[in-house]
Amino acid sequence: MREKSSKNKKISLSMVAEAAGVSKMTASRVLRGEGGYSAETKEKVMLKVDQLGYLPNRLATVFAGDQSSTFVGVSIPDLGNEVFAQVLEGIDRKLGSFGHQSVLGLTQHTLQEEENWIRTVLSWQPAGLILTGRTHSAGAIDMLRNAGIPIVEIWDFNSSPLDMSVGLNHFDSGFDMGRYLVGLGYRSIGYVGTSHDTANAATTRLAGFCKAVEGGGGEVTKQLCLHDTATFYPGFYGTEQLLASNTDIDCIFYQNDSMAFGGLQYCTGRGLKIPDDIGIAGWGDLPIASVLPKRLTSMRVPHLRIGQAAAEMMIARISDEPVANCRDIGFSLIPGSTVRNLHTG
Amino acid sequence: MREKSSKNKKISLSMVAEAAGVSKMTASRVLRGEGGYSAETKEKVMLKVDQLGYLPNRLATVFAGDQSSTFVGVSIPDLGNEVFAQVLEGIDRKLGSFGHQSVLGLTQHTLQEEENWIRTVLSWQPAGLILTGRTHSAGAIDMLRNAGIPIVEIWDFNSSPLDMSVGLNHFDSGFDMGRYLVGLGYRSIGYVGTSHDTANAATTRLAGFCKAVEGGGGEVTKQLCLHDTATFYPGFYGTEQLLASNTDIDCIFYQNDSMAFGGLQYCTGRGLKIPDDIGIAGWGDLPIASVLPKRLTSMRVPHLRIGQAAAEMMIARISDEPVANCRDIGFSLIPGSTVRNLHTG
DNA sequence: TTGAAAGCGATACCAA
DNA sequence: TTGGTATCGCTTTCAA
Secondary structure (H helix, E strand, C coil), X not given: CCXXXXXXXXXXXXXXXXXXXXXXXXXXXXXXXXXXXXXXXXXXXXXXXXXXXXXXXXXXXXXXXXXXXXXXXXXXXXXCCHHHHHHHHHHHHHHHHCCCEEEEEECCCCXXXXXXXXXXXXXXXXXXXXXXXXXXXXXXXXXXXXXXXXXXXXXXXXXXXXXXXXXXXXXXXXXXXXXXXXXXXXXXXXXXXXXXXXXXXXXXXXXXXXXXXXXXCCEEEEEEEECCCCCHHXXXXXXXXXXXXXXXXXXXXXXXXXXXXXXXXXHHHCCCCCCCCCEEECCECCHHHHHCCCXXXXXECCHHHHHHHHHHHHHHHHCCCCCCCEEECCCEEECXXXXXXXXXX | CCCXXXXXXXXXXXXXXXXXXXXXXXXXXXXXXXXXXXXXXHXXXXXXXXXXXXXXXXXXXXXXXXXXXXXXXXXXXXXXXXXXXXXXXXXXHHHHHXXXXXXXXXXXXXXXXXXXXXXXXXXXXXXXXXXXXXXXXXXXXHHHHHHCCCEEEEEECCCCCCCEEEEECHHHHHHHHHHHHHHCCCCEEEEEEEECCCCCHHHHHHHHHHHHHXXXXXXXEEEEEEXXXXXXXXXXXHHHHHHHHCCXXXXXXXXXXXXXXXXXXXXXXXXXXXXXXXXXXXXXCCHHHHHCCCCCEEEECXXXXXXXXXXXXXXHHHCCCCCCCEEECCCEEECCCCCCCCCCC
């Protein structure tokens, strides 16, 4: 039976202790289960905890000792891009299984938003920070250096991170795709992606891609949808604009599979045959690819694994276990059949 | 120039005060900008704040006054279902614009996970809680009642919520879709969705749907993919299983548009014409629908708006402004052309 | 096995 | 315009 936990008044440890007829230290020990009390005492205390509906105030705990909290700040550019939703899911599931919580920050691809969020979240004494991307404002870097907590930079693999890093080499993955398409004989290649104020992993991929294509004697025409989220519709209308401006395009590489599907729909709707009239390549091996009639040419990236790995590295560091501070998660090209094969080419 | 903020030692307000040659109360006042100090004093203090790289410890602030934190706990079933990713995005953007942060909880559709998460997150003294769904465990309800903080239950509209509610009537939205399809002459209708331990909004939609279909002389054959996320592939193979078990199906209603697209792909791959051979209806008006050649029959639901509205109600309550505690956000049927129209039917 | 006292970093309240 | 002191809920330390 609840006694008097109905009102707004919060039940504190000392109230529990008083009700149980012991000191708050004793009650504290019982609750932490660290031993040093009799079975009888324990029973008395636990009974009152139950009756009063006591919930510990972890703020005070962190505040008192020099223990850190159980929450981890996680910054993500946006959730409309399915890639990041998956990364976040991987992070939060894994953190949760170790009793930690994610404090979310959607930075909308701007360093200033990230900096503001970092300042705020640090003021809550988080156990650590997981940040998407390797680029940060000067102010942010300064705070991060002085924070004295574990920091994992994810997504864009960084061999000399602020602290730890897990991700993949986006330049190389773009380069590999470029080399592959050029190798198939494509020369006038389009790229459709989104554009934001901050250079990000997609920008890096594009740079690698251009290098490979241009090195192979091809040419890249870029179509960037400003301030848009990398999902279906920008892929569709980005393709429309691209093809309107350049009629020679023989193949299009997209920022991710969702955009590629949007583009594929545009091309199909215009009567273009894939891959006979135009090649289509995506990136990320997203869920949509699993239901398409032709295997989409893409790049497989273990999004969920990146999130999980980031969380694991974080937990290890919090628990003072040894961890490698850099982890290259890799990628692999999926040839697919939305580009011509070598024999037709 | 930084002086000595390099080491792990955290800079506290009293260190700033000492460095500036004032008391910590004065420093505190300057930092809060509440007035009651000279311009000169302010300058001295701010200079030191900058030099030392001082970051306030908000834990202590909350702890000292009876202010609450800026955390808002947000529980979401999963992020693989795009519907929820959008809701979360709406919530976090809006909360962020008011200086609040989301503490995420992925409950994976189980009440037990939700209860565990609620217990933990409450111990961090959040300013409020936003919960997806109207069903909670007895233990959770008990804690929520005693928490004394604003609580918004979202998604499934609830006219007698624990505290506040915003969402839509899923039963009615299912019913309307059922009535619509029956009205078009469909009689042997399939339903493809996912299934979890906990009854949820999708279950409620299905109930409304069945009622309308059966009331109109039709019949519903259900195909539930166990413990799966409501996205493309379960839609695909759920359709395969459904059609294998019942060859009379003339129309299929899906849990959401992503699943509907998966099913559409299965049907098309099997040579079925949409809508001549079989009708397809989704739910949610998700981004994928914007790039399909035929308008997908669906139900428009303002996911982002629900998230924003939830955050707005939360902020209003935190700021002690008046708010209606229930908000029915509505829905609207999109006829589309993936079902036959009245004249063909 | 138990308890009393000090302290974590900030703010409220009162006094100067 | 300033500063001293008590206080929030809990843990650490030391003493009984």
